[in-house]
Amino acid sequence: MLQPMQGVRVLEVAQFTFVPAAGAVLAEWGADVIKVEHAERGDGQRGLTHVLGVDAINKGSSFSPIFEGPNRGKRSVGLALEQPEARALLDELIKQSDVFITNFLPDARAKLRIELDDVRKVNPDIIYVRGSGFGVRGPEGGKGGYDMTTFWARAGSGAGATPPEAERMSPMPAGGYGDNLGGLTIAGGIAAALYARATTGESSVIDVSLLGVGAWATQFTVNLALMAGGPPPRPPAPRHGSARNPLIGSYKTADDRWLMLSMVQPGRYWAEFCEVAGRPELIADERFDTVEKLMDNAPAAAEIVAEIFRERTFEEWLVLLEGIEGQWATVQDAWGVANDVSLRANGMIGSLEDAEGVTRELIANPVQFDETPAEVRRAPLFAEHTDEVLRDLGLSEEELIQLKISRAIT
Template sequence: MRNPMQGVRVLEVAQFTFVPAAGAVLADWGADVIKVEHAERGDGQRGLVKVLGYDAVSEGSSFAPIMEGPNRGKRSVGLALERPGARRVLDDLIRSSDVFLTNFLPEARAKLRIDLEDVRAVNPDIIYVRGSGFGVRGAEAGKGGYDSTAYWARGGSAAGVTPPAADRMTRMPAGAYGDNVGGMTIAGGIAAALYSRAMTGQPSVVDVSLLGVGAWATQFTVNLALMNGGPLPVRTPPRYGSATNPLVGAYRTADDRWIELSMLQPGRYWGEFCKLAGREDLAADERFDSTAKLMGNAAEAAGIVAGIIAGRTLAEWTEILARGEGQWAAVQNPWDVGQDPALRANGLIAQVVDAEGVDRELVANPVQFDETPVELTRAPQFAEHTDEVLLSLGLTEEQLLALKIDGAVS
C-alpha cells in the first residue's frame, strides 16, 4: 500500500468533526497523527449518545461512528493544556511535528498559548493550520460555527435546496455534512503546504473556513448572482423533468423509490429511452419527433415519462436502463450507499477492527494512491496512547507519574 504521508507527524488540538476529519484523512494517507484531548473531558463528541435521533454508540461496545469516522488511525494523548505541567509535553510534541492542526477559537488559543506565534516560537518550521467557522479576519473571526450554520445556512446550500414558499427549511442530508467536506479540503491544503515547504524551505499558515467551503460548494449560483448584480429570480422547477428536457430530473418508481435521470442531450437519448421503455411510438410522436419539439413540449413529455417510470419497480428500471448509454442513478438511502457495488469494488467501504476486536466497516476517504484501497485502523480510545507517546519523547516513568498526579496528563 502506498502511504504518501508516511514520515509526517501531525499534532491535532481539535475536537468535533470539521478539523479532526482532516487529521483522519492524513492518517489514512500514512501520517502519524497525535490527537491531543483534554485530560479529563476528552473530545466533546465522546459524550454524545444520540445524534439526529439515532443511537451514536453500538450497544455493548465502545464503537461510535461519530468518533471513528473523523478519528480513525490516530493516537490519543490526554493533556490538560491549562496546567503548567503539560506545557513541556506540548512543546516536545510541537518540536517533533510537521503540522499543527487546530479549530480552537482565538480566545482559547491565546489562553492556552497555542496561537501561531506560540507554536512557531517552539518550532519555526511547523505548518500551522486553522479551521474556523467564518475565517480569521473580519468582525466574525472570533465567532464559533458549526456546519449547519456556517456551511449549510450561510454558505447557500440551505436556500438552494429549500423550495420556494416552503414552510420549513430543508435540513442537511447527514450529520457533519459540511464538516467532512471541509476536512477533506483542509487535508488538501496541508498536502500543498508540505510540498511547498519541501520545495522552498518555508512553512505555511493554512486557513480554511466552513463558510468558505460552503460558498465554494455553491459557487455556480453564487457566481451567477454576482454576474446578475443581485439575487437570482426565483424559479419554481417543474414537477417532472426540467424546463426543456424530460430526461433530466427525479422520477418515482412503482415501489416508491426514485431514479435520477441526467441525460443532458434530449435529442440524443430520447429515442433510446423510448425503445428501452417499450414506447418506441413516442420517438415518432409529432410532439416529440425532433429535438426542438421535444424541448418545446418538455413538460408534456415529462408527464408521460413519469407515468412510464411509475409502472415498474426500481429493480426493473435498474436492469432496463443499464442497457442504455444515457446517464441515470438510483436515489440511495444510507444503507444503500454502504452496499453500493461501485464503492465496494473500489475499496471505498473499508473494514476496520474496533477496540473489542469486532469487524466493522467505515466509509473510506475518496482519494486513493496507486490504485490501492486504504487500510483503516480504529480510532483511539480516550488518552489511549498517553504513556506510549510521552515515553517516546524522553520522559521517564517517574516524570510521567508526577504529571499524572499533578493532573497535567491522563
C-alpha cells in the same frame, strides 16, 4: 501500498468533526497523527450518544461512528494544557511535528498559548493550520460555527435545497456533511503546503473556513448572482423533469422507489430512452420529433416519462436501463450506500477491528493511491496512547506517574 504522508507527524488540538476529519484523512494517507485531548474531558464529541434523533453508539461498546469517522488511525494523548507541566510536553510534541492543526476559537487559542506565534516560537518550520467558522479576519473572526449553521445555512446550500413554498428549510442530508467536506479541503491544503516546504523551504499558515467551503460548494449559483447583481431567479419547477428537458430529474417507480436521470442532451438520448421503455412511437410523436420540439414541450414529455416509470418496479427498471448511453442513477438511502456495489468493488468501505475486537466497517476517504484501498483503522480510546507517546519523548516511568498525580496528563 503507497502512503505519501508516511514520515509526516501531525499534531492535532481540535474537537468535533471539521478539523479532526482532516487529521483522519492524513492518517489514512500514512501520517502519524497525534490527537491532544483534555486530560479529563477529552474531545467533546466523545460525549455525543444521541445525534439527529438516533442513537450514535452501541450500548456496551466503545465504537461510536460519529467519533470513529473523523478520528480513525490517530493516537490520543491526554494533556491538561492549562498546566505548565503539560504545556512543556506540548512544546516537545510541537518540536517533533511537521503540521499543527486546530479549530479552537481565538480566545481559547490565546489562553492555551497555541496561537501562530506561540507555536512558531517552538518550531519555526511547522505548518500551522486553523479551521474556523467564518475566517480569521473581519467582524466574525472570533465567532464559532457548525456545519449546520455556517456551511449549510449561511453559505447557501440550505436555501438552494429548499423549495420556495416549503414551510421549513431542508435539513442537511447527513450529520457532519459540511465538516467532512471541509476536512478533505484542509487535508489537500496541508499536502500542498508540505510540497511547498519541501521545494522552497518556506512554511505556510493555512486557513480554511466552513463558510468558504460552503460558498465553494454553491459557487455556480453565487457566481450567477454576482454576474446579475442580485439573487438569480428561481423559475417554477415543473412537477416532473426540468423546464427544458424531460430526461433530467427524479422519477418514482411502481413500488415507490426513485431513479434519477441526468441526460443533459435530450435530443441525443430521447430515442434510446423511448426504445428501452417500450414506447418507440414517442420518437416520431410530432410534439417531440426534433430536439427543439422536445425542449419546447418538455413538461408534457416529462408527464409521459413519469407515467412510464410508474408502470414498472424499481428492479425492472434496473434491468431495462442497464447499459444505456444516457446517465442515470438509483436514489439510495444510507443503507443502500453502505451496500453500493461500486463502493465495495473499489474498496471504499473498509473493515477494522474496534477496541473490543469486533469487526466494524467505515467509509474510507475517497482518495486512493496506486489503485490500492486505504487501510482503515479504529479511532483511539480516550488518551489511549499517552504513555506511549510521552515515552517516545524520553519520559521515565516515574515522571509519568508524577504527571498523572498532578493531573497534568491522563
